[in-house]
Amino acid sequence: MRIIKQVQQMQKLAKQTRTKGLKIGLIPTMGFLHEGHLSLIRLARKEADFIVVSIFVNPTQFGPGEDYQAYPRDLQRDCRLIGQNGGDVVFVPSSEEIYPEGYCTFVELEGITRKLCGAFRPTHFRGVATVVTKLFYIVKPHFAVFGQKDAQQAIVIKRLVKDLNFGIKIIVAPTVRESDGLAMSSRNLYLSEQEREDASVLYKSLQGAKSMVEAGERSASRIIVTMEKMISEKPTAQIDYIAAVDDQQLEPLEQLSGEVLIAVAVRFGRARLIDNIILSV
Amino acid sequence: MRIIKQVQQMQKLAKQTRTKGLKIGLIPTMGFLHEGHLSLIRLARKEADFIVVSIFVNPTQFGPGEDYQAYPRDLQRDCRLIGQNGGDVVFVPSSEEIYPEGYCTFVELEGITRKLCGAFRPTHFRGVATVVTKLFYIVKPHFAVFGQKDAQQAIVIKRLVKDLNFGIKIIVAPTVRESDGLAMSSRNLYLSEQEREDASVLYKSLQGAKSMVEAGERSASRIIVTMEKMISEKPTAQIDYIAAVDDQQLEPLEQLSGEVLIAVAVRFGRARLIDNIILSV
Numbered sequence: 001m002r003i004i005k006q007v008q009q010m011q012k013l014a015k016q017t018r019t020k021g022l023k024i025g026l027i028p029t030m031g032f033l034h035e036g037h038l039s040l041i042r043l044a045r046k047e048a049d050f051i052v053v054s055i056f057v058n059p060t061q062f063g064p065g066e067d068y069q070a071y072p073r074d075l076q077r078d079c080r081l082i083g084q085n086g087g088d089v090v091f092v093p094s095s096e097e098i099y100p101e102g103y104c105t106f107v108e109l110e111g112i113t114r115k116l117c118g119a120f121r122p123t124h125f126r127g128v129a130t131v132v133t134k135l136f137y138i139v140k141p142h143f144a145v146f147g148q149k150d151a152q153q154a155i156v157i158k159r160l161v162k163d164l165n166f167g168i169k170i171i172v173a174p175t176v177r178e179s180d181g182l183a184m185s186s187r188n189l190y191l192s193e194q195e196r197e198d199a200s201v202l203y204k205s206l207q208g209a210k211s212m213v214e215a216g217e218r219s220a221s222r223i224i225v226t227m228e229k230m231i232s233e234k235p236t237a238q239i240d241y242i243a244a245v246d247d248q249q250l251e252p253l254e255q256l257s258g259e260v261l262i263a264v265a266v267r268f269g270r271a272r273l274i275d276n277i278i279l280s281v
Numbered sequence: 282m283r284i285i286k287q288v289q290q291m292q293k294l295a296k297q298t299r300t301k302g303l304k305i306g307l308i309p310t311m312g313f314l315h316e317g318h319l320s321l322i323r324l325a326r327k328e329a330d331f332i333v334v335s336i337f338v339n340p341t342q343f344g345p346g347e348d349y350q351a352y353p354r355d356l357q358r359d360c361r362l363i364g365q366n367g368g369d370v371v372f373v374p375s376s377e378e379i380y381p382e383g384y385c386t387f388v389e390l391e392g393i394t395r396k397l398c399g400a401f402r403p404t405h406f407r408g409v410a411t412v413v414t415k416l417f418y419i420v421k422p423h424f425a426v427f428g429q430k431d432a433q434q435a436i437v438i439k440r441l442v443k444d445l446n447f448g449i450k451i452i453v454a455p456t457v458r459e460s461d462g463l464a465m466s467s468r469n470l471y472l473s474e475q476e477r478e479d480a481s482v483l484y485k486s487l488q489g490a491k492s493m494v495e496a497g498e499r500s501a502s503r504i505i506v507t508m509e510k511m512i513s514e515k516p517t518a519q520i521d522y523i524a525a526v527d528d529q530q531l532e533p534l535e536q537l538s539g540e541v542l543i544a545v546a547v548r549f550g551r552a553r554l555i556d557n558i559i560l561s562v
Contacts, residue, residue, distance in 0.1 A: 106388070137447055
């Protein structure tokens with residue numbers, strides 16, 4: 001397994017790999033890998049001849065006061081795990097390598113990036129779309145894998161790929177969870193013991209919503225109110241949003257029908273956690 | 282020579298062409314070709330095995346009240362000229378093909394797109410950067426050729442290519458002029474007889490600036506005032522701007538030194554014409 005830090009070197013290797021007729025799979029990450037990331041690598045392994053895992057804590061997707069500096073990093077452990085799970089290259093550029101002096105180009109999606117998390121993190125998806133566009137040109141993948149936990153990110157990236165004609169397949173892989181249902185996230189590290197215990201309510205509230213829908217409930221507001229009640233009972237939980245939206249435009253629904261995304265963002269101490277389910281109603 | 286209207290078909294042909302090891306050159310145009318465009322095709326012919334000329338009057342680079350609807354079109358003549366000058370493919374997508382329903386992704390460059398023409402046409406370069414990014418993914422060129430007449434556009438695109446790691450060479454070809462020095466432009470068609478006569482002052486004012494610099498003048502304001510005086514003498518001329526800036530960041534200069542871009546934008550009736558020279562001071 002190779003570790004590459006330079007854009008030019010990565011670009012050259014990607015070109016050579018394409019010329020050989022090999023199929024390249026990309027898994028973009030911010031590092032500090034957990035079982036969720038590793039499941040993406042193993043999934044990619046089934047389809048690709050050549051797996052690139054990028055590790056880049058992308059400054060442009062963090063807002064002022066967010067956890068860019070504090071975001072956990074452990075490159076040595078990450079590289080070991082990537083090797084063990086079938087990665088061929090770890091691409092770890094520096095911030096200056098991705099955004100050199102004079103850098104001024106950004107990719108913006110209107111509408112869907114202002115909703116859900118975008119309402120709380122107004123420049124977040126601009127940062128995501130920009131770095132993903134760059135990674136696609138640098139790594140030249142045939143497909144890229146993202147996790148369903150970041151549901152809005154997956155929707156934004158699918159739209160980006162379609163709009164800019166990237167011709168890259170986007171695979172969205174299921175959320176991997178701890179035994180009590182908490183979605184795996186590098187940010188779970190921030191949780192105190194009490195917060196960790198409380199945080200399992202997110203998945204329970206989503207399962208509650210699913211049960212209500214299965215029992216025939218179609219009112220978004222009744223489902224949201226029930227979830228809000230469950231989550232608010234936890235002393236350390238502070239809700240950013242609970243939403244039931246269509247899974248394309250992320251428009252709030254009154255009555256659930258079609259493919260429905262139920263998504264939550266809740267702060268527990270300094271950890272802002274997100275989770276979601278998609279229901280076919 | 283082939284005419285292609287569908288993005289998918291163009292993308293497939295580009296992929297096949299790349300797989301054969303052929304070098305692809307792209308000349309993006311808005312059609313209604315003149316000798317300036319044709320010189321770009323002939324220049325590309327020297328470097329490329331496969332020449333794609335795109336014709337697309339791009340709605341997102343026109344502002345409200347600008348000449349999107351009126352912009353001249355003559356596809357049949359364009360195709361004949363492209364064939365005669367060595368083009369292999371004319372890519373002529375419809376507006377719906379490039380911006381299908383639900384389209385929401387835009388590429389923005391901060392700073393340099395707000396200066397010169399960007400100050401008068403605030404969404405123009407966003408439209409240019411977006412469509413060029415799309416064309417690069419659709420046509421997959423090894424290099425693309427742009428005209429020096431659109432000096433700011435060339436600078437924006439070079440920056441875009443560098444920032445997003447496109448790995449595509451940008452060639453900027455010299456401005457082709459009428460016998461009296463007027464830069465060729467599809468918009469010259471809009472000029473009345475009087476306006477056409479007056480419009481030759483643009484090149485004369487730039488040549489005047491060049492002579493002043495050659496004679497030792499370094500004061501930007503003295504050069505600009507002289508140019509302003511020359512242009513204002515023409516009864517149909519309405520100046521948008523006359524500027525002396527550095528050729529990277531487009532920052533206004535007080536004293537000329539280094540690579541200096543002297544650029545003008547002047548309206549004659551409904552034609553807004555631009556021209557420029559670069560001087561090594």
